[in-house]
Amino acid sequence: MEGYTLEGKIALVTGVEHPVAQAAATTLAEAGASVAVLAGQAGSAHQAEAEQVAEAVRQQQRDARAYAIDVTQVEAIQSVIDDLVQHWGRLDILVNGLDKPFAAPFLDITEAQEAHILAHTLGGTLHVIRAAARHMVTQQHGRIITYLSVLAERGVANCSLYSMTQTALLQLTRSLAIEWGTHGVTVNAIGSGWMENSPLLPSDDTELQRLQRFIPNHRLGQPDDLAALTVYLASDMGGNITGQTMYIEGGLLSHP
């Protein structure tokens, strides 16, 4: 499809333990990119998960690499970026999918939980961006796309900490867009609404149906929903868009 080609581009997708990031990886490959995938936790189970996504990329006849690291460790992030740049020579596209869905009353949140969420979602994303953008700024070309949630825009009880991380990512997107605007590096975000398989969905069936009635589109988001727009923002044709957060959320944000 015209304007949706990523032939010859090198991409890194993080957070591939989540379905939206998996869909991003395979769709970037569909558009022609070679794709490295990264799961945000270390260990053989996570490595196997990442390998599975890499295999889906290879099935599109594209080169793939798989990593599973603890993204709260800055050195581990650096060695992933070093490894993939050594292998492919450059890095054009970063899709940030690191996520730790979390809901709890503010008064019950422990310091350990707090530290973990902030270190994983915020610290991890920040450090991946810094390591990746060093190469993008040097090569004067790059595309950074962060996946976030409508919670960046609205308040929900029990989501104080989570929504704070989402707005933080949104604001990071804005300032970095301006900082790197003249270096050929665009920085954008795509926000989703209530997603299929999200741990934050109501467990009770009646409540879930009530929620689906409330969503204007009457359905939950699917992993593929974000993928085509991700390719456009990652493509050469997406270069005039930067600093933006675009929502694919079934009309939720138009709702009173």
Place this chain on the structure above:
Amino acid sequence: MVLERLSLTNKTAVVTGGGTGLGRAMSLALARAGADVALAGRRPEPLQETAADIEQIGRQSLTVPTDITVPDQVNHLIQSVIEQWGHIDILINNAGIVRDQEIKPVWEITDEEWHRGIDTNLSGAFYGVRAVAQHMAERQQGKIINVASGFAYRGRRNEYMYTSAKAAVVNLTRSLALSLVDYNIQVNCIVPGFFIVQPPDSPVGQQRREQQGRFLAVGRTGEPEEIGPLAVFLSSSASNHMTGQALISDGGGLTAGLGPLSVAPIASAE
């Protein structure tokens, strides 16, 4: 495969202001994605030129000279396309006028000028949706794309109608999205920042690119063809879960703007 969903084969589109600028770029992108495109606008010559280019791509085209500020003409536009092609899948409300008034204080704006500005940049889009929405609702499918402007989100000195009308287009998009969602009609809005429609090799085109590009975060103005793939996305089933959104393509213009340079001096935290 996700990207196959961007195909517009067997779809028909109506693009107002389709002969020139962004409208022309979107029309050509839709045609390349497989759609037949009907072009509406006041002047027939640019419509015919773009129509010829669409036929060159191998798609069908219609030209319907239309003044979008006249409801009867907009109704006629929609009716004649349905008569010719049987159905309309996509409506792009792109026609509008950036600046047709001379710069003057608010107390000198005439009633006629106010109404013309609001009609061209807001009412025209409403008339288009009103004319086509029931047809789309009966078919349980439709894509409506409004075109606003970065000035929907910011004021502009001595500019009243354009900024007000474009802000209204953004919120009209949200209300239409909620109202038409149960008919499987998605309504979104493209918000262009500074795009220069004159060719880069023309003196005016060159001058405007240099002048306006300097103030944008990406250091350049937008090129009309960059909007093409976004219009295709919003016209296709790949965007079926997106509705009520305003998508800004402005080189970072609206994100910046807190100072003339948008750079803070380096300050230590200690």
